Amino acid sequence: MARGIAAFALLLLLQAASSVTSQTPQAATWWNSMFLWLFLALVAAFAVASVRGRGLTPIAGTLALLVLAGLALWPLAVPQSVPENFGTPWLWSMINVGAAWSAYAFGARKGCLYTLIIGGVFSAVRTTPQGGSGGWLIALEDATFATVLGLIICVAIGILRRAAERADTAADTAIEHYREAASATALSNERLRLDGLLHDSVMTALLTAAHAGSSEERSASSRLAQSALTRLDQQATEASESTPAAVAEIAARIRFTVGSGTAGAIASVTCESPKHLLLPADVVRAVLEATTEAVQNAARHSGANRCDVSITGNRTDGRAKLRVSIKDTGSGFDPGSVSDRRLGIKVSIVGRMEAVGGTAKIITAPRAGTEVRLGWEGVEP
Template structure:
């Protein structure tokens, strides 16, 4: 890309890799949603079993746990203090589980019943997975269901048999481990994606810098060939006063373009009317010793980026210089035309046509900068296209289009 494009692209904020953030957001919101659903399902059982607890104990426990679930849901959906809210609920659940045997004042009535805390065990282990690193989360996932199993064996926990207590414990452990494994794998995959994205962006930055340097080199080569080298060749071959005057004007134009090359170019977002390009080309045509018939069509309302105008102007001028220097027939009667056409609101096609001696484009060596660099590469680098049609004795037609592909609509 041109230097101006490169500088402008550096001003655009680079999109950060957000895969890890997306995983955390999704898992957090899933935790908040399931916590609300599971909590709502336990409300009837919690109300019913509160009569077996000490006065105010059931209400206090429900207020703490359900309040923690509400705070967790709010945090996950606003993405504010998610880990703190998850850790708070996981800690509150452990305290409630440990306090349960001491709060139950009528163990006989709890016989055969399942404490309502059991239905929130998976929510608590998932909260621990979200809030804690892998090792502490794994310890919580196994230790908390084990504590519940012990409570389940006691009279306050329903006096369940050993087999039922073990089954309930293993069920809670399995669910917790599954959640732990899934979330851990998602996090690791997200970290790998983030690292790959960052590496790709770094490689892109390096390649873009190299590409910008190469484009600048090509532009300098084209400028030297278009202005300096062409002027020197024209001056060396000038024999008549008209040719010397042309060489003098070309020298002045070369100095002006070299001065402009040292000035900061406009931003890539700047656009100018197609009339600016037409006036620039007419001024260039006026300086040639050979006449060009200029035709202009559909330029009203057409605007092009500054870089595209520069590329079209430079390539068209080089094509006309080539025609003046190489297309003359022995009898000197060569008709030369310059056609400029607007396409839509932001396209342009330029044709430089002559009926001169012509040539075979396939035989032009790569070292010929006028065709390869000043015309073809210059247009390609700015998103345009250049097509050269010629044959020995059949004249030459150079078609320049910006953007590439619009020449069919001109």
């Protein structure tokens, strides 16, 4: 808005350049110093400030008052014996810009009041010899034209300002809602991560301890409990992983964790992906943990001694896509019969993937094996 007003002022000054040149020698030195040179300097300052976007309001208010005061004092600054072709005061061309400056600095209502006042002042000055001796009818016509145009400008500025304020308010509200949602999402993600940790480590340690009968089982239970305590301590003290990873690296980590030769379930891990396709750190962590849980579930509950993990990554229009399939040929189960208290699928697999904007789908039936499909799509880091 300020840049538009500055351009408007410079254009009208250019249009009035000939009047300024011819009338300046007739005006008193004090008037030229106060209302010409100061006015031109402030117009230039307003133009510069409109580009920088700072310090606009005080300059605009000062300019509006200068136009009004300069026009009112014009008969005192110029002698009555002026040439017949002297014309109207050059400040007349600045009336509408003054209205714009006033509305910008003081608001639309005060800008309209300013326009009415300066219109009355101009109509009075217009009847004087220094104002062109136009007579009351011509003075009224010129003042009415300037006043109506100034009122339109003030109303337009008021409408634009209210629209901008509403847009700013809506943007601030949206940002605040986003912050609240982001905070809630972060809290939910941390809860899901802690729930998954409790299920994967703590619940396993407790169940093992509950069924320990021999000294070897009790020793194994003790080791599991110590491992669970270690993971809980890491959860409380260590920062989350902060670096992205390539899909091939994810496959290598999964292969190391659940692949052939480890103490857990034996899984065959295959990967097909562009060499440098990266995934965000939180997605990497969620996929690793959900895949590990799915393989361990297959070993614990399906009766299968092997499962296949297939990882596929691709890049489309700058967006990364990841698909992971964990499939076993075990006994399968009826998803509808799983108790809500069983958190292995709900939290450790589905919850983890949904927390990072991904998906998890369980395809299974009694005696038909189980397939867990993980998916994620988003902007590549």
